[in-house]
Amino acid sequence: MFSLNLDKQSDTRSELVENKYSEQVQAAVTEISQALLGKEHQIRLALCCLFSGGHLLVEDLPGMGKTTLSYALARALGLDYNRVQFTSDLLPADILGISIFDQNTSQFSFHPGPIFNQVVLADEINRSTPKTQSALLEAMEERQVTVEGETRKLPEPFFVIATQNPVNLAGTYPLPESQLDRFLMRLRLGYPDQRAERELLEMDTEWDKVENVKQCLQVEDVTEFRRQSATITASGSLLDYVQRLIAFTRGKDEFHFGLSPRGSLALMRAAKTWALMCGRNHVIPEDVQTILPAVVEHRLRAVSDEDGHTGASLVQRMLSEVDILE
């Protein structure tokens, strides 16, 4: 069930308008696809997440290309990249950094941790203790870290890609809902299709391909995307639709709890970015429907849920039962 891809595929979408933005996105997607074969839609969603200024949670079984995606993403956008492998004995200081006494200057000097990078890959985030998890998540929300009383800004853009194994594997600390909510999107990569798999098998190693990924966007482009997406038009009809979607999750028996305002804001933000990425200056229902599973799945939970994986079927219900017009 885990790697079944329930997402709407964007291959068939024609509402793409050729302009600067859509071309840039297409270039980046093509570039990253060299490393991660046959996952164009997921790459697009990851880009959308990044351009929306949100953080990404990739959840899948080991070996599905989670790390590859994040590394390729950082390379294509020309961002600093660092990877933190989360283990059960990882401490907050290992991520944030630590002050060390310098004999020469007779002062404490701060040694920034791996979090001071533009793209941080938090690998297997659910293997570390809640304490370490929350250190990272705090940094994600505030975009700054406070170590020994001194607050330090994190670089711009700041983008965390956390990966996690399905929580029902042994030795994990599942993220609570409050922390899941901090991630703008949760993606599942899923198994590659037959063609991509064949191509993969024909290659020597996967890592070489990642090295081949060339930078095709500048940091300024990322900022530009973020700035532009705020100007995208969302008409009254569209907002009605989004409100109906949100209302559907609230006060229903099946839903353990409804979408939070943070969730609905995230939905709107991602939908606008997606519209921009498609080269449009207005949001249409398709945009909302495309990003809905990634944005909403991890925030929803059915009443009968025990391990947090009923979001997908709930989202399918939202899509099929909430009409785009009343």
Added chain:
Amino acid sequence: MRSEIDYQIPRSALSWVLLAVMLVVAPQALRMPLWISAIAVACIVWRWLIYAGRLGYPGRSLRIAIVIFTLLVSVSQMRNLGIGLDSAASLLTLGFVFKLIEMRHKRDIYVVISLCFVMLMVAFLYSQSAVSSAYIALSVLVTTTAMVALNRSTLLDNHSGTFSLSLKMGLQALPLAVVLFLVFPRIAPLWAVPVQNNGAGTGVTDEMSPGDIAQLGRSSELAFRVQFENSPPPLHENLYWRGLVLDDFDGVTWRRTRRGSSYAQAASLNDFQWSWEDRVRLSDDVIDYNVIMEPTQQPWLYGLHLADPMNRELFQSRNFEIFNNGLITKRMSYDLRSYRGSRTDLLLLDSVRRRSLELPTGGNSQSRALAQRLRADTDSDLDYIYAVLARFQQNEYFYTLNPPLLGDNRVDDFLFNTMAGFCEHYASSFAFLMRAAGIPARVVVGYQGAEYNRYEDYMMVYQYNAHAWNEVWLEGRGWVRFDPTAAVSPERIEQGVEAALADDPAFLEQSLFSRSRLGAMDWINTLRLRLDAIEYEWNRRVVNYDEEVQFELFERLLGEVTEEKVVLLFASLAVIMVAGIAVAIIWTEPRTRRTPVDRLYLQLGRELDKIGLGRQRGEAPNDYCRRVCEARPDLAPLVQEITELYLELNYRHADLQASRQRQLQSRLRSVLRQLRFRLMPVLKSQG
């Protein structure tokens, strides 16, 4: 091996199904042999273990073995019990519980659930009392819950929610059930279920030998309930529920003289010679009452002397016994009018006199001698009767349920040796003494006494009220009732058998929680009377609601009942119900205010729906447009333009200028018109 993944029944659905099965089988278990219940429990446990992954489904050979076993069982059951409800019910139960362990797919569960309902109907065949009806209603509710649980999204997994949903459904169905109960035509059954009488020997029989009624004294089962209409109930000592008249004595047993082979034939026998009015001198002391009798598997009924049945299907015999036309296999209600103190048979036919004086030729010489001696000492028949009663009263006679065994000359033995007996001993010997002295006498069996239920104002007569007394024919007075037991134990008649036998350990020994044992505890007694009151009301209002009562209801509703009126009633009820549902639907449907643009766009979906391309719920405009264009490329330009206009109108601008909006809207309308034109079937066939 099949490679398909087995359907996994949701845990909640399975638990509800198994609970329903348990509830459904439980009432059958009371009637079936113990080993069938054991099999049922084993199957339920087995099914649960299958769910838990501890056991597998039965293999092919095992299933064949089970089928053969079931067939063998059913054959042997039919041989033992005969072809009837019991054997059929146990066969059904066996098949039902075996179905559980091969309950693999969803359809199997539906079969099991349907069988649950069938089993509940079988339970209804056995008992329709208020308690069992309540139990069955609960079982129906649980079975419905199982069905709900099976179809409820697995995302919802709380038992109370599932149960409350089924409760809601049950309550919604209730008004319909009530209406159908009241007005649905009652059709006389085309066939009757042969309910086998397992507990043979409940109630009074048409033979009486010493010990028969004493046996009934040990049972606290209900015999019948009586409600007096517009008059207070008679005193306890006058409550002689007359059953049968026994006038044939062979030295041991009193029997009813049968003319013809069946009771039905007795109805047609017309040896009255005089009409009813001639034989009876009616008194003015009239009392009306209704009796609801428990099934006895016998045809006769009970009433106070002299009872005149108000129901058509009842008739009186020549001894003024009351008979039903057929055996009483289910609870039966009948109305009687009694003329108390009426005199019967002021003139005695010779044949009847002969029969009422007949005694076996030999034996019981002591008693015969006693009769001769006493009669010689007294002046009249009446004095003689009093002398005999005085003898019972003044000597050391005991009233007991456990009389000593009697020898060959039973009457002698009782009168002179043991001097202890139950009512039948006294009645039997009293009648013997009368006949030996040449006075026509006979034994009457029935019930004496009753318990008053103040909550619903009716009386309950139990099996332990069974009694035997005598009727003696006296010149000028006809048949007169004498009760020798009253001479021995006056409290039996005045206060009831409980008072008379309170110290007798044999009294009610068959019932653990007998009323007299619990009677000491006041609140339990209250509870018992209340429960019985509910049961009584249930029987009167629900179980006895038959064609006749229904007709009365129609009459009250419609005045004169005609076919048109009944049809009209049905039709109007149907209309009211459908209209009610429609109003409810319209009421609960949220009213939407659609913009003109939305209305136009929805019209596109409706138009295309005619060619099978309607828009699905939640389908976005571009997705829909693409689907339609793929299916009907010829419509592509129009549909694309509509979609484009719709997107422009609805999504492209935060707010659109009014003039531009009007312009686009009229364009949308005109394109839609074109589309409708294209879709017109006439043009299509031409094109």
